[in-house]
Amino acid sequence: MEFKVNCGIWGAMFGVPSIVADNFLKLASGEQLKVLLYLLRSSGKVCTSEEISANTGVSVQTAEDAVLFWQQANVITPQGSISPVVSAAPIMVQPLTPQSAATSEQPQNIPVIQNVQTSVSAPDHKTNLSGGEIADIMKDSQDIRELFKIAETIIGTLKNSQMNSIIWMYDHLGLKKEVIIILLSYCASIEKTNTAYVEKIASVWAENDINTMEAAQDEIQKRKDSRDYILSIMKKFEMNRKPTAKQAEFIEQWKNSGFNIELVHYAYEKTIEQINKLSFDYINKILLSWRDSGFTTVNDVKNAEITFRKNKKSTAAKSGETDTDMEEYESIINQFLY
Structure with a gap:
């Protein structure tokens, strides 16, 4: 069946970054996509978590988590010096433009995503951090706290082993937050979120210096193409x-x-x-x-x-x-x- 968009009935229009259609239609949840569409439609306007919730039908907490997801995925950026999203706080976002995505220079007052060393040394692959040690790392690292929060929206409540895995990928392998988010989203999309599988891919990415949004998305596209090819062969x-x-x-x-x-x-x-x-x-x-x-x-x-x-x-x-x-x-x- 073929479909054709009736452009003649459109009213005012707003843009959606190509990266969303190219890479996130499968990786992001429906609720995350609804929140993003509302934010893009409201670009330049100050929104509250409650307003986003009321206009998208998602809960206030889900709205906040979705905003954080898209920020860490570098699809939207906080406007000005606004701190991370908190309940009832005004939210003002702007889409990440191709120009800002391509340059290594960050606009003033926009947080730079980078690995921050914590007071606990980076764990070896086989190290199993206790709940107390993980709590200490969370206390000292906002990045880890945000990673845990976003990871829970992607794969559900985190087990101790999954927390260890995320810390290991971030601290030991040195993968950036947005890259880990992309990896977890991909694994969730193919229903393979067990720790061993995620860590195997993470290790390959670290070894091959796949540590940017663009590189991670290219790698995922290759994996998708390979998976689709295999499934087609199996069917034939x-x-x-x-x-x-x-x-x-x-x-x-x-x-x-x-x-x-x-x-x-x-x-x-x-x-x-x-x-x-x-x-x-x-x-x-x-x-x-x-x-x-x-x-x-x-x-x-x-x-x-x-x-x-x-x-x-x-x-x-x-x-x-x-x-x-x-x-x-x-x-x-x-x-x-x-």
């Missing part, structure tokens, strides 16, 4: 279980090589015709041979088949043969298999 191959590690390697190789889903599916069909079973190795040989022959689409392969049939038919007519040697045909078309 009629797979009812996740690919094995070896199968996943083949799929990643096909994606990186630029093989489109339709071409991979056609190779799958050829494989079933030939050996009557799913074989990733067999499919891979077909794809590599097609690539070596310059075939990049299903039409390329089908045109080659048609050309062969015509040539074979012409040759058979000249020699007086009446039947096409299908075995020879299969041998030539699928020469990559031998």
